[in-house]
Amino acid sequence: xxxxxxxxxxxxxxxxxxxxxxAKGCDLVLVARDKGRLEAVAARLRAGCGVAVEVLPADLLDxxxxxxxxxxxxxPARPVDMLVNNAGFGLPAPFPYSPVEDEERMLELLVRVPxxxxxxxxxxxxxxxxxxxxxxxxxxxxxxxxxxxxxxxxLTAFSESLRVDLAPYGVRVLAVVPGFTRTEFQERAGMDVSxxxxxxxxxxxxxxARALRDLALGRPVxxxxxxxxxxxxxxxxxxxxLVAERLARxxxxxxxx
Ligand code: NAP
Numbered sequence: 001x002x003x004x005x006x007x008x009x010x011x012x013x014x015x016x017x018x019x020x021x022x023a024k025g026c027d028l029v030l031v032a033r034d035k036g037r038l039e040a041v042a043a044r045l046r047a048g049c050g051v052a053v054e055v056l057p058a059d060l061l062d063x064x065x066x067x068x069x070x071x072x073x074x075x076p077a078r079p080v081d082m083l084v085n086n087a088g089f090g091l092p093a094p095f096p097y098s099p100v101e102d103e104e105r106m107l108e109l110l111v112r113v114p115x116x117x118x119x120x121x122x123x124x125x126x127x128x129x130x131x132x133x134x135x136x137x138x139x140x141x142x143x144x145x146x147x148x149x150x151x152x153x154x155l156t157a158f159s160e161s162l163r164v165d166l167a168p169y170g171v172r173v174l175a176v177v178p179g180f181t182r183t184e185f186q187e188r189a190g191m192d193v194s195x196x197x198x199x200x201x202x203x204x205x206x207x208x209a210r211a212l213r214d215l216a217l218g219r220p221v222x223x224x225x226x227x228x229x230x231x232x233x234x235x236x237x238x239x240x241x242l243v244a245e246r247l248a249r250x251x252x253x254x255x256x257x
Pocket of ligand 1: 007008009010011012013014031032033034035037058059060061086087088089090109136137138139177178179180181182183184185186188
């Protein structure tokens, strides 16, 4: 039996990963702050898929609560075979127009928390010679796009390097790189996405289905949708300075900042 621990499982992509893994018969450990929503996700999956689901409410920005999740990942008596580092949020204004405390919290959740949890999970996986880590990054990480994009660039690069290091031990690592996905992300961040074309939006189920397929194929990076795959290839070959200029013009905050 495979057990998968998913952070940010109370909504959006995390809840979709929970449904995707449960449909494959995996047991789950669900982590997020909202215990009620986690319990609701868990109840549906226990009833619908017959899998065992453990609810582990935690604010990952609280060091003691993050340590509890790390301890669960490292517990040899209850092995976790796969870790999905997914919890995250964005900010409405570009750097430096959000409070610095918000910038720090975002960096912590997108960088320090996956590092800490991966560090806790991997030794057991290595010892058992099986396991996987899925890091939910973003296409924003392919481009110079403020703190959020820089954090996601770190997560993708970290995943790609860890994948090579862990391959000899039978542990797989995948960077999941979604584009705009219909979740609560944009609303929670207070982002105005009304001008975005319909064609840019992905469904969370599609991102998860693609990720599970890419994981099975042993690919390093999972990008959903042909438009985003073309985009991911194109930005690699464009001059970075030019791309940075264009993006900076687009994201300037109202009021000319
Ligand atoms: P979402 O629906 O807002 O889900 C975010 C999840 O993170 C929620 O389950 C939330 O649960 C959890 N979370 C937030 N802060 C937390 C904390 N301090 N401790 C524990 N859990 C916390 O957004 P989403 O789109 O599914 O986001 C998932 C990941 O996808 C993020 O890493 C995001 O950067 C990435 N992503 C999203 C998009 C997109 O367009 N949606 C695109 C690319 C990448 P609680 O509130 O219950 O804690």
